[in-house]
Amino acid sequence: MTVDTQVIVAGAGPVGLLLAGELRRGGADVIVVERLARPATESRASTVHARTMEIFDRLGLLEALAPPPRETAGHFGGIRLDLGGLPSPYAGIWKVSQIDIERVLAAWATGLGAEIRRGRELTGLTQHDDHVEVELSGPERLQASYVVGCDGEGSTVRAAAGLGFDGYAADKEMLRADVAGIDIPNRRFERFPAGLAVAARRPGGVTRVMVHRFGAKPGRRAGPPEFAEVAELWADVTGEDITAGTPLWVNAFDNTSRQANRYRDRRVLLAGDAAHAQMPVGGQALNLGLQDAANLGWKLAAEVRGEAPDGLLDTYESERRPVGRRVLANIRAQAELLLGPPAVDPARTVLAELIAFEPVRRHLAAMISGLDTSERKRHG
Numbered sequence: 151m152t153v154d155t156q157v158i159v160a161g162a163g164p165v166g167l168l169l170a171g172e173l174r175r176g177g178a179d180v181i182v183v184e185r186l187a188r189p190a191t192e193s194r195a196s197t198v199h200a201r202t203m204e205i206f207d208r209l210g211l212l213e214a215l216a217p218p219p220r221e222t223a224g225h226f227g228g229i230r231l232d233l234g235g236l237p238s239p240y241a242g243i244w245k246v247s248q249i250d251i252e253r254v255l256a257a258w259a260t261g262l263g264a265e266i267r268r269g270r271e272l273t274g275l276t277q278h279d280d281h282v283e284v285e286l287s288g289p290e291r292l293q294a295s296y297v298v299g300c301d302g303e304g305s306t307v308r309a310a311a312g313l314g315f316d317g318y319a320a321d322k323e324m325l326r327a328d329v330a331g332i333d334i335p336n337r338r339f340e341r342f343p344a345g346l347a348v349a350a351r352r353p354g355g356v357t358r359v360m361v362h363r364f365g366a367k368p369g370r371r372a373g374p375p376e377f378a379e380v381a382e383l384w385a386d387v388t389g390e391d392i393t394a395g396t397p398l399w400v401n402a403f404d405n406t407s408r409q410a411n412r413y414r415d416r417r418v419l420l421a422g423d424a425a426h427a428q429m430p431v432g433g434q435a436l437n438l439g440l441q442d443a444a445n446l447g448w449k450l451a452a453e454v455r456g457e458a459p460d461g462l463l464d465t466y467e468s469e470r471r472p473v474g475r476r477v478l479a480n481i482r483a484q485a486e487l488l489l490g491p492p493a494v495d496p497a498r499t500v501l502a503e504l505i506a507f508e509p510v511r512r513h514l515a516a517m518i519s520g521l522d523t524s525e526r527k528r529h530g
């Protein structure tokens with residue numbers, strides 16, 4: 151069977167782009183198909199953790215990312231957690247916008263020979279013994295030895311391959327907005343009687359606000375909330391009026407927690423949000439996905455070169471699925487501590503006392519930073 155390429159990656163988000171570059175580094179041909187005609191320009195994740203920085207360093211991407219000085223002040227469920235002092239040159243938190251990460255990864259991957267075809271939506275796939283046939287909008291068909299779904303939380307690849315996505319439906323939601331022209335105090339996970347509020351002034355004078363009302367269920371949403379809804383909730387929780395501000399970006403996110411039952415079905419694999427959906431608390435969502443791609447890329451490249459030892463490709467799922475399950479669990483724990491009503495305050499107090507003990511701090515900090523996985527200990 152002659153295929154069009156060895157690997158098709160669905161989705162040119164950060165995970166698909168990192169995977170494409172890793173596949174090229176391993177000598178595999180790759181075509182990335184991306185539904186969007188142009189790269190996304192909306193603000194999303196902005197936190198890069200130590201393990202991801204180690205990966206960027208290994209790939210020679212640090213200079214292009216020009217990361218700002220690190221911070222060490224992280225949190226666990228809104229309880230202060232110092233992420234410094236861990237066994238990594240990059241211990242701490244690095245603030246880089248997802249837009250910049252995607253721009254740098256796209257340039258790097260295409261520079262290595264990955265082909266990115268934009269404005270192509272994967273609409274279906276069929277697995278055969280020795281190849282996968284992919285249907286694209288257009289319509290167009292492509293054949294490849296393997297297909298990897300890096301097509302985000304609503305993954306078409308996952309559905310087409312019949313992979314289950316079990317977990318917990320959302321019961322909590324946060325509203326957020328980037329707002330220009332307001333002058334309010336910075337608030338780091340401040341708990342008020344009615345809810346939680348976060349305000350962070352960013353360079354350029356834009357303030358990101360995030361707010362949750364204790365006990366409120368997620369709204370039924372067909373799109374992002376109106377700024378008026380965010381401003382009203384902000385006023386209810388904090389007593390501050392932000393209606394005079396100009397919203398630049400408004401968004402709602404919830405505590406959905408789901409994981410694919412398998413990360414591989416024969417010639418189809420999943421990585422990133424396609425494999426796990428989680429609340430983006432503590433900036434772990436993006437990092438978890440990038441670390442999936444780094445684990446999978448060289449293994450899949452070796453497989454298509456015909457040089458992989460038996461079972462190597464299966465270690466992707468056996469290593470990364472337990473890591474994902476553990477991260478999802480810590481995110482769920484954090485969501486309860488962060489967004490739980492005043493009844494969780496005693497648990498918060500006890501945890502804050504425990505975090506004061508250095509072994510506890512290091513344990514949680516290594517978990518959040520992605521430094522405590524067996525693969526990282528093995529491969530460095």
Ligand SMILES: Cc1cc2nc3c(=O)[nH]c(=O)nc-3n(C[C@H](O)[C@H](O)[C@H](O)COP(=O)(O)OP(=O)(O)OC[C@H]3O[C@@H](n4cnc5c(N)ncnc54)[C@H](O)[C@@H]3O)c2cc1C
Nearest residue numbers: 161163164165185195271272301302422423430433435436
């Ligand atoms: C509004 C928003 C805010 C977020 N905020 C944070 C945050 O503050 N911190 C944090 O850590 N994480 C945050 N996240 C999550 C973070 O952005 C994701 O974890 C990260 O983008 C996952 O990367 P990915 O490449 O797996 O998926 P995505 O970034 O979702 O990329 C998937 C790509 O696949 C494409 N695609 C989808 N379906 C198809 C198809 N059928 N065919 C072809 N292409 C397809 C999409 O257009 C997209 O480009 C946020 C996400 C969103 C949406």
